[in-house]
Amino acid sequence: MQTTAELRAHLLAARLAGTVGTTREESLRSYRLFAARDPRLLIGLDPERAWGERELLALVADRCGVPAEPARTSGPEAIDPGRTLAALDAFARRLAVAAERGEPVLLGTGHPHRLLGFxxxxxxxLSAAGCVVLALAQGRCVDITTRFGLRTHHLDYVRGVGLVRGPAAERSGGEPGAHTHSPLPVRTALAAAADAGGPFPGLLIGDHGWLCGAGQLGFEAVGPADVNDPAPFVGEAEGSVSLVVPLDDGVRSDDYLPLARYVLDRARLSQ
Incomplete structure (x- = not known):
């Protein structure tokens, strides 16, 4: 079993926590856009109240441990590994409950290049423990606005994980899926469940629009978020998102696998 000390060392070495690749400039830009209620930063969340830029910085500093000083406007961000570990422990406890209850679960990612393996x-x-891993609305079209305009994607599931594929993937093949922050994929999946009369997920595990979109619709949602994505942390503070694990979401895909092993060990779900 991987120890907490070993995982902490890995978090720091892989720059998942500690000094991370996300910059303060990126974070502050995101906070400005979120405060202006730009849909690209809300990613499916409808905040209960207005959040100012300084409030968002204070919130992310509290949840993630980034430097809280408003005067600091440049340089790399830093995530407190202790906060990441505490959130992973809570994440493990929730997975253990899902396995014990045999809850249906829905997993989805807007970061398939990085987080699909995790x-x-x-x-x-979870499947081995008796949970039904849902694959709702597979193949359904999802029209997502990108920097290139409106593009039609298709909802797909790879090893039980929801993602979207764009037209280019159909031509060339082999891509793990498209990067997106949109909540439309999870809305499409949950709408299909409603049309069919269920089953509905007892737990959503995901990031970006999957996490915030499901939480906003009243489904219990847990997952990771980077410090330049304030929406999940606002959702957690307001109660629509159940749990957020602070970490850098842009490192090598293999570097997330020790986190999965750590969580599954503590949930007693290791195979």
């Missing part, structure tokens, strides 16, 4: 390991373990 979620797939969780899906495999």
């Amino acid at each position: 979620y797939a390991a969780l899906a495999d373990a």
Whole structure:
């Protein structure tokens, strides 16, 4: 079993926590856009109240441990590994409950190039424990606004993990899926469940629009978020998102696998 000390060392070495690749400039830009209620930063969340830029910085500093000084406007961000570990422990406890209850679970990612393997390991373990891993609305079209305009994507599931594929993937093949912050994929999946009369997920595990979109619709939602994505942390503070794990979401895909092993060990779901 991986120890907490070993995982902490990995978080720092891989720059998942500690000094991370996200910059303060990126974070402050995101906070400005979120405060202006730009849909690109709300990613499916409808905040209960107005959040100013300084409030968002204070919130992310509290949840993630980034420097709280408003005067600091440049340089790399830093995530407190202790906060990441505490959130992973809580994440493990929730997975253990899902396995004990045999809850249906829905997993989805807007970061398939980075996080697909992490979620797939969780899906495999939850399925082995008796949970139904849902694949709702597979193949359904999802029109997502991108920087290139409106593009039609298709909802797909790889090893039990929801993602979207764009037209280019159909031509060339082999891509793990498209990067998106949109909540439309999870809305499409949950609408299909409603049309069919269920089953509905007892737990959503995901990031970006999957996390915030499901939480906004009243589904219990847990997952990771980077410090330049304030929406999940606002959702957690307001109660629509159940749990957020602070970490850098842009490192190598293999570097997330020790986190999956750590969580599954503590949930007693290791295979």
